[in-house]
Amino acid sequence: MLSQAVSILEVLAGKMAMGAEVVVQGWVRTRRDSKAGISFLAVTDGSCFHPLQIIAPNTLPNYESTVLHLTAGCAVRVTGTLSASPAKGQAVEVQATDIELIGDVENPETYPISPKHHTVEYLREYAHLRSRTNLIGAVTRVRASLSYAIHRFFHEHGFYWLPTPIITTSDCEGAGQMFRVTTLDLAHLPKTPEGQIDYAQDYFGKESFLTVSGQLNAESYAMGLSKVYTFGPTFRAENSNTSRHLSEFWMIEPEMAFADLNQIAELAENLLKFIFKVVLQERPDDMTFFEKQVDAKCIERLDHFIHEPFVHLDYTEAVEILLKAKKKFEFPVHWGADLQSEHERYLAEEYVGRPVVVKNYPKEIKAFYMRMNDDGKTVAAMDVLAPGMGEIIGGSQREERLAALEKRIVELGLDLKSYEWYLDLRRYGSVPHAGFGVGFERLMGYITGVANIRDLIPFPRTPKNARF
């Protein structure tokens, strides 16, 4: 019985002949009754954006007992005949010969997902049921399509996927606050004779954390496989409460040997253009929904992006632009200061109107591993700033010269000993190399126009919230 069923996607895509018998399974969205002796059911199974219209005639043996009591959320299996729809709104429909109630809705009055509009805030409270909504269904399908496109892009460009570890004992990744991983009994912590917590007794024999970046590991493998990328979950423990921040999110980090900053800027541009094209091709139904209900500009924005070259600015130029801007900024702009959100927004949203690459930042505001430029003042870093989402990509050419890297580590007061394995990469066959990190959910936000990153991942983890 189950094996006969087809997805609604297959039915609506025209893969079945008119008059064919079909079996579909899904959840009822709406029911409308007609005294002409039929009921209309909109049934969705999530395989595509559009629901399938089912015609349920009152001659069905369970019409009175079951069909007339179907409400939003009921799970049904429908057997029927595929036919052309005489009314507007859908090309095909199914004339049901059997409707089986698989899962009832216990109390229709309290079923949280009504066919009416719900706010995204409300849906977050029902993250376990929100996958049945148009919005979250569309987000999830686009997300899957995007993930696959990313793997495909790298695969086709000779990059090897590298699953870097999620648990790390390296507390020097420097990219953010870390979540501790421990098996110690927090109520009875072992102490050293000096009174410190004795991590030698912890599971890994030293302090361990969830990764904030796979970059350092990726650099290691780029020194052997030339082109690698990570794509996996990443954890940041900042007490950050904004529409752009998740405690657990996904990041893509390509790392390329024998490459400089401009080459990875080009790689970033090609990557974005490729994946945007794929999403537009593979998910026109969902993107049309976003355009109608979420962000009228989302498709136009991607189209425009695909056909325009990246705008590159040097940090120094960006500062000059900001100084000349007529807009009043809360925080003054001067060379050497990090760009504030309002500055990034001005550059991406007003000055350029789409993502912009800012390169060569002052060394003081960037990480130790970024390659020192010849001016001795700036490092070969780049950020891609997207309107509405802020920094979606951050990358750099890495310092491949042993002496220069050691100097930076010491200058910043970091412990050379902790970086021994990382320094080894500079001792044995070091080459110029570069890479960047893409915030996957931020990218989703740019594509779909969905404003809050918490609606772009299935079960968002944020400060004070790890439900479900």
Next chain:
RNA sequence: UCCCCGAUAGCUCAGCCGGUAGAGCAAGUGGCUGUUAACCACUGGGUCGUUGGUUCGAGUCCGACUCGGGGAGCCA
């Protein structure tokens, strides 16, 4: 963590100068119709986030707390 805003029916919201609560949708019943978030009528549904205070009287005013949102910082 900081600043601002909010919390009233299952959902989205209204509720004016303090006088014990209202709409639309959803649900139930009936009517009508190859319908498209259908439509029409009726019905049920609320200790107004929690807690303390002011007051004869608090959804309304004040304090604290909890949760949510926007922004900042942090970050991708």
